[in-house]
Amino acid sequence: MSENTIPQLEKILPEAADFLPLLGTDHIELIVGNAKQSAFYYMTAWGFQPFAYKGLETGSKDSVSYVLKQDKIVLVLTTPLHSGGVLNKHLNDHGDGVKSIALWVEDATKSWEETTKRGAKSAFEPEVRKDDNGEVVLSAIHTYGETIHVFVERHNYNGVFMPGYRAWNPEYKPEDAGLKYIDHMVGNVNWGEMNTWGKFYAEVMGFAQIISFDDKDISTEYTALMSKVMSNGNGRIKFPINEPAKGRKKSQIEEYIDYYEGSGCQHIALATDDIVKTVTALKARGVDFLYVPETYYDDILERVGEIKEDLEPLKKLGILIDRDEDGYLLQLFTKPVLDRPTMFFEIIQRHGATSFGKGNFKALFEAIEREQESRGTL
Ligand code: FE2
DSSP, X not given: OTTOOOXXXXXXXXXXXXXXXXXXXXXXXXXXXXXXXXXXXXXXXXXXXXXXXXXXXXXXXXXXXXXXXXXXXXXEEEEESSSSSHHHHXXXXXXXXXXXXXXXXXXXXXXXXXXXXXXXXXXXXXXXXXXXXXXXEEEEEEOSTXXXXXXXXXXXXXXXXXXXXXXXXXXXXXXXXXXXXXXXXXXXXXXXXXXXXXXXXXXXXXXXXXEEEOTTTSBOSSOBEEEEEEEOTTSSOEEEEEEEOOOSSOOHHHHHHHHHTSOEEEEEEEEESOHHHHHHHXXXXXXXXXXXXXXXXXXXXXXXXXXXXXXXXXXXXXXXXXXXXXXXXXXXXXXXXXXXXXXXXXXXXXXXXXSOOGGGHHHHHHHHHHHHHHHTOO
């Protein structure tokens, strides 16, 4: 990229504070309308494997949770069993959506103390959960919207997932789709809140800003957005934060905020080391992706230079390519996977690149705008 203002990760990351060492993403919890059927969707369409369960049979009287796993990615799908609780309010306000981005830590008590001391609002204080297989310590703080970060300390636990859950081992186990780990998770925040949450990740969680762009970098005829990418010290946790910017018409970020009724998780990027194989499998199982016009590929190799993959299969699947100073990446975005035009997924394969596909944003936004037009929200 010529006009590159993106600093290299290794130059920046040592500056990220180490008062909150994060080992990785522990799991993502979504509050959904029907966890049983959502679990079936993520298994059948996405190749997640059944892992753990809690519900009436395990003594959980108020909610049911199905835990799914694919390599390092763990999804928890939770549904309330009665009316009137906090989970019901979450569902009513937002539709299905991400409630918790849980982070794996060595010390959940210290993580809570360090972050609340720096201004984080507590979601719940450190608590120990025990069963015959040991103990897990959990604590949590609020982030944007109604989203929380749960800190999970599990080095004294040998059971399945965590106390309160039992292994879930049904006969039905569709083949996985080659998804490996969470590359990044993006938050859309309300008007005027991007700097607030950028500062939150910097000051409360010790993250560093690694990338920033504004509406001059990314705008189409209709859409404009501003974005900052925050990363923790070891680079395992990356949270881009988007804020809508005034465009000629309603931007996709604004549409998200309107339908989610506030700030929330916009997309989860899942890494694969064979994007052609993964996307072929996902498409065959019914996952719907955004498409870019074929003309995107006309001058692509002049734009991104040599790549290892054959171009034809990428073109056939609509996979996008971008390059930064560290290498290149291949990526593709699904359409929203929920009824409201809110959360979607990204599939990403990195060949050295450390950025997020800025070179594709324009083509991508134009593809999203075609979808918005069909929803009558543009
Ligand atoms: Fe992304």
